[in-house]
Amino acid sequence: MISIPSFKPLLLSAGIALGLTASLSGFAEDAAPAVDPADDETIKVGVLHSLSGTMAISETTLKDTVLMLIEEQNEKGGVLGKKLEAVVVDPASDWPLFAEKARELLQKDKVAAVFGCWTSVSRKSVLPVFEELNGLLFYPVQYEGEESSKNVFYTGAAPNQQAIPAVDYLKDELGVERWVLAGTDYVYPRTTNKILEAYLKQNGVAEEDIMINYTPFGHSDWQSIVADIKKFGSEGKKTAVVSTINGDANVPFYKELGNQGISAEDIPVIAFSVGEEELSGIDTGPLVGHLAAWNYFMSVPTDENDAFIETWHGFIDDSNRVTNDPMEAHKIGFDLWVQAVEKAGTTDTDAVENAIIGLTTSNLSGGTAKMLPNHHITKPVLIGEIQDDGQFAIVYQTEEAVPGDAWSDYLEGSKDLIADWTDPINCGNYNTKTKKCLGSEQAAKE
Amino acid sequence: MSPMSRFVFGGSGPALAMALGFLLLLMTATGAADNQPIDPASGSAAKLTASSVAESSMPGPVADAGADVANDIAASAAPEPAKNLMAEAEASEPDLDPETGSEPDLTATFDERVSELTETSFKVKEAAAQAIADSGDARAIPLLKALLAGDLYYRTADDRVVYVAPAGSRGWALTDALSGEALGEVGRRDVRKITVNNRMRGALRTAIAALTLASPDPALRLRAAREMVGSDDPSVISAVRGQLAAEDDRQVTEVLALVVAIADLKQPDSDSRLAAIEVLHGNLYPQARNALNALLESEQDPEVLAATKAALDAIDRKRQLNSSIETLFFGLSLGSVLVLAAIGLAITFGVMGVINMAHGELIMIGAYTTYLVQQAMPGLTDWSLLVAVPAAFLVSGAFGVAIERTVIRFLYGRPLETLLATFGISLILQQLVRTTISAQNVVVQNPSWMSGSLQLNPGLALTYNRLYILLFALIVFALLLLVLKRTALGLQVRAVSQNRAMARAMGVHSARVDALTFGLGAGIAGVAGVALSQLTNVGPNMGQAYIIDSFMVVVFGGVGNLWGTLVAGMTLGVANKLMEPWAGAVLAKILVLVFIILFIQKRPRGLFPQRGRAAAD
Incomplete structure (x- = not known):
């Protein structure tokens, strides 16, 4: 006998089910197989990137990059005479799961270093684990700054290496006077936009010339937001969109821009999270001329870059695959880590941390990347325009590499802070006025 | 400089030495021409560099000879005015022939x-x-x-x-x-x-517009004219004036007149300003409004000022209307997506009473079917959707029938177990797609007829993809209604859902009807997937984003009522879009959810509750 059930149990059960969806989806599937651990004489390297979920579009490539770097290093004879062995886990774009997987890597697999995370919320989620278990994390993505941990090396850009130069470019070269700061609703866009807003206001931009908008992860209905941007931009002053929209929400966003006929000459969009990889999922015809600010583009004309692209195509066995900025960051981070381990003669966390500061390696745009005492690196800033083949034409490049600044100079709370992990300061948030280290508890409150 | 020279001269030894020596001497000569003392030390150091570079690339004696030749040539060239050559040396391509090395002049061909x-x-x-x-x-x-x-x-x-x-x-x-x-x-x-x-792109567009303004094709002229709206370049304006006098196409004339009128707002005599304002009265081009706003601030003449205000008021009234139409359209289009996603569920959940947690995955399978259809017919993207719609209906429908026959039929009347079982199925289906296709999103192409927008007036454009999907949702709804109300299957479905025992006594094969009903709901979900593939990302997880919304719409509309689903979907869509401008996308969604919770407290059976005996169960 089938009957129409009454509502209360239905709603209750639906509620239970939705809760289950949220909590179980993380376990839905697990990682790619790790390399055969038969040989004890290996050094294990953890790879902590989402291979499924909303961030998989960006992070899967990074997992492959680390595997490629490890393979390459093993061909050269490994590190300290031992082979490297990758341990790959899948945190499935689920932030709490990142912490669990990080713990698993450090405690169960006893990895010497971890290469991983993309979103800042995932980094914040694993941070306490790395500090508690004294692990090493190499974080390859541009982020909002306002952080420096003893256990994390930030090989992506800090705001002064991406966001601020990008805004300067729009302001000085394109004469932009009105600003739309659009982002996904989480810590990186919110902090970056806070810094940018403070920076713009210090540069004389009025309150009503700044529009800030946040959308959830995976947002797909962009009609009214794009229509608002169009209206905001048609009031006479030159307008630009500074986009910190992350993950696959970018695809419908750019599609909607194209459909509503907003071209790059009218309202250019400069993105901090859209690279070659993200563009390979879109028809770039309507996007030509929109911008992105990074520290590396696949189109950089150097021999190092050509060699890197060739190795990548050989490894992935597909000559249509693209390279992007976080891949370069992983390469730099990996090179520096290998050098530091060789220099220290051990994979011990503290020894490697001391050894790595001051080491240099060549980046792919023809310069040098140096690990600074604040655990950030020096990077050139590049601005590119999207072309119809999904590549970027470089329209601006800083003459010299910019050193990464952990604490923004434009925010009240952080302008007096510096990070320096060498003696005598040895602190991630040292106040230069009070000459005091705030310590990790204070930093958590900030 | 030296690597560049080496690059240009391709490493041929004597030429390299000549080139370097020549350049260095020229630079020294430049210094002399500017009456600046030459630092002998730096001069010799530079020469040293030149010869050492030369030596590195060829045997010594030859290098010396080469350098000598270079010196000779340089000496003979030294009296020439060196300024241009200095510029050349700084440019990335040093041209060393004094005859052709002159600066790029205005008569360049x-x-x-x-x-x-x-x-x-x-x-x-x-x-x-x-x-x-x-x-x-x-x-x-x-x-x-x-x-x-x-x-x-x-x-x-x-x-x-x-x-x-x-x-x-x-x-x-x-x-x-x-x-x-x-x-x-x-x-x-x-x-x-x-x-x-x-x-450059902007400059090119304007340049091309200027060149095509006199083109015989009115469509080209119209595009050119639109590019020039808001321009204040006097040469452009005079060209436009010339064209305006000769123009016979009505649309082009309108735009050209607008270009001229915006420029005329800056005329010194108030009569021509008034005439220009008359042209701009109620004009929806944003440039017109901006120009009038600028005038409002600088204007002295009270008559002109009043006219400007009136013109701006007219523009603002029209803009208001536009913006209401736009919001309504956005809301309906969001609503149509909700209706499409929910309408399959309205059958399985609403009519059959099965809580199908795998509904989102059936949508996803429809979207993936679209992807596979496009892969199977490369180069025919424009037609692929016409094939994908029936294909997705059949594929998702088949999945639905299989799920019903293998799992759900054993669980009728046990909602909690159905819920858990279908939730398990949804995970299985997601994993199936991850392993067989990819864990990453796939690219579904938009056919060309779904890109771009329908320009209703200069201030209002409706995007084609949303427009088609709105129509598509209404067609699907109408067809479904027709199937349920006018076909034998529909009659049997309604009979079984109202009273199974009685329907069986009347000779209805109830098991077959259950399977077909579930298949119909699943098939509609698949069709929704085709539409969604045009709007959003297609990935293994996409179904999860719609399952909550779908249940919300069905519950809000009243379980078992198709019209309820339509009205509820559209209402929620419009409500969401009305709130979005001031609440933001995140808060708008939360507010809608809160509203529904409160509404269900007040009217637990939704907008259109079922009446009669079926509802009493």
Whole structure:
């Protein structure tokens, strides 16, 4: 006998089910197989990137990059005479799961270093684990700054290496006077936009010339937001969109821009999270001329870059695959880590941390990347325009590499802070006025 | 400088030494010409560098000889005015022949201008493009258009500017951009695209517009005229005035008049300003409004001021209307997506009473079917959706029937167990797609007829993809209603859902009807997937984003009532879009959810509750 059930149990059960969806989806599937651990004489390297979920579009490539770097290093004879062995886990774009997987890597697999995370919320989620278990994390993505941990090396850009130069470019070269700061609703866009807003206001931009908008992860209905941007931009002053929209929400966003006929000459969009990889999922015809600010583009004309692209195509066995900025960051981070381990003669966390500061390696745009005492690196800033083949034409490049600044100079709370992990300061948030280290508890409150 | 010289001269020993010596001497000479004392130390140091570079690339004695020759030539060239050559030395391509090394002058030919496009500096390229546009040469328009479209390349071997067309599997067929001569086929690495930046693109568009303003094709003229709206370049305005007098197309005349009127707002006599304001009265081009706003601030004459205010008021009234229509459209389009996603559920959950947690995954399967159909018919993207709709219906429907026959039929009347079982199925289906296709999102192409927007007036455009999906949702709804109300299957479905025992007694094969009903609901979910693939990302997780919304719509509309689903979906869509401008996307969603919770407290059976015995169960 089938009957129409009454509502209360239905709603209750639906509620239970939705809760289950949220909590179980993380376990839905697990990682790619790790390399055969038969040989004890290996050094294990953890790879902590989402291979499924909303961030998989960006992070899967990074997992492959680390595997490629490890393979390459093993061909050269490994590190300290031992082979490297990758341990790959899948945190499935689920932030709490990142912490669990990080713990698993450090405690169960006893990895010497971890290469991983993309979103800042995932980094914040694993941070306490790395500090508690004294692990090493190499974080390859541009982020909002306002952080420096003893256990994390930030090989992506800090705001002064991406966001601020990008805004300067729009302001000085394109004469932009009105600003739309659009982002996904989480810590990186919110902090970056806070810094940018403070920076713009210090540069004389009025309150009503700044529009800030946040959308959830995976947002797909962009009609009214794009229509608002169009209206905001048609009031006479030159307008630009500074986009910190992350993950696959970018695809419908750019599609909607194209459909509503907003071209790059009218309202250019400069993105901090859209690279070659993200563009390979879109028809770039309507996007030509929109911008992105990074520290590396696949189109950089150097021999190092050509060699890197060739190795990548050989490894992935597909000559249509693209390279992007976080891949370069992983390469730099990996090179520096290998050098530091060789220099220290051990994979011990503290020894490697001391050894790595001051080491240099060549980046792919023809310069040098140096690990600074604040655990950030020096990077050139590049601005590119999207072309119809999904590549970027470089329209601006800083003459010299910019050193990464952990604490923004434009925010009240952080302008007096510096990070320096060498003696005598040895602190991630040292106040230069009070000459005091705030310590990790204070930093958590900030 | 030296690596560059080496590059240019290809490493030929004597030439290199000559070149370097020559350049150095010229630079010294420049110093002398500017009456500055020459530092002997730096001069000799520089010479040392020159000879050491020379030595490194050839045996010693030859180098010396080469340097001597260089000195001789340099000495003879030294009296020449060195200023230009200094500039040359600083430029990236030092040209060492004193005869042709003069600075690029204003009389440069068309060909020279074109070859300047291969430079890396955007400033040089922009100037060259402007000069090409001003040249009046017949080849200018196609050349600039190709440049704008990114179809202009140059051969890396000799910097010759070429058009390319794909040839063979990996090569390009080249055509000389100047002579039109075919240059044979080369590999893709042998040509490089001439890149343009935003500024250049803007300049190119205006330049092309100016060149096509007198074109015989009214559509081209219209586009050109639109590019010029808001321009304050006097030469452009006078060209527009000339064209306006000769124009016979009504639409083009309108736009040209607008261009002239905006410029006329700056006229000194108030009568022409008033006439211009008259033209701009109620005009929806944003440039018109901006120009009037600017006038409002600077105007002294009270009569003109009043007219400006009236014109702006008229514009604002129209804009208000536009914006209401737009919000309504956005809301309906969001609503249509909700209706599409929910309507399959309205059958399985609403009519059959099965809580199907795998509903989202059936949508996802429909979207993936679209992807596979597109993969199977490459080059026919425009038609693929017509095939994908029935295909997705059948594939998702088949999955639905299979799920019903293997799992759900054993669980009728046990909602909690159905819920857990279908939730398990949803995970299985997601994993199935991850392992067989990819964990990453796949690219579903938009057919060309779904891109772009329908321009209702200069201030209002409705995007085609949303428009079609709104229509599509209504058609699907109508068809479903027809099936349930007018066919034998529909009659049996309603009979079984109202009273199974009685229906069986009347000879209805209830098991078959259950399977078909579930299949119908699943098939509709698949069709929704086709529509959603055009709006959002297609990935294994996409179904999860719609399951909550779908249940919300069905519950809000009243379980078991298709009309309820339609009204509820549209209502929620419009409510969401009404709130979004002031609440933001995140808060708007939360507010809608809160509203529904409160509403269900008040009316637990939704907007359109079922009445009668069926509802009493």
